[in-house]
Amino acid sequence: DVKVTQSSRYLVKRTGEKVFLECVQDMDHENMFWYRQDPGLGLRLIYFSYDVKMKEKGDIPEGYSVSREKKERFSLILESASTNQTSMYLCASSQPRTGNTEAFFGQGTRLTVV
């Protein structure tokens, strides 16, 4: 089974802190994604990566950056956390080369910025 693991289930950070959310997948998938999920808005794509050191902005990249130094790891960085970044963050991976765009999700990180 594909496993996508996010480093924390719950995080509480202060406004202005730099925050790192880590995600690791164990199936050698090429694609990795970061979404945030807010009530009434569904999942919104922040950034995605289709190869090591490659990254593409999603729909809401402002205030975030990402890092993919190794194929299995995709990090989301909040440069200076703000209260409007309080949300559920979901990491996902997929292997579209197989013709299957199904994404596998991690368990989510609920981030609260105070």
Add this chain to the structure above:
Amino acid sequence: EDKVVQSPLSLVVHEGDTVTLNCSYEVTNFRSLLWYKQEKKAPTFLFMLTSSGIEKKSGRLSSILDKKELFSILNITATQTGDSAVYLCAGGGLYNQGGKLIFGQGTELSVKP
């Protein structure tokens, strides 16, 4: 701009009812339409649809895609309280676009005993 729109946003039914959830999409170089179920945790995969008119079925759940009208439906028959969840629809683009998925807002289904 790519978008996926689901309706209704929320739905309350009683056990035994049949429900239909709707998903319309506009995705550049569309490749696939996916349905996920999300309880109080990460979304879990239900179906992937790539061809029009071919129903996919899993137990009491079924789904079909219309690529001409750009929509999909998810049907749940004989609903049970365990079907209560948020159902997410996502449109997937071509591999050479990174295979990214665009999600709708979700439909929150509540099944009452």
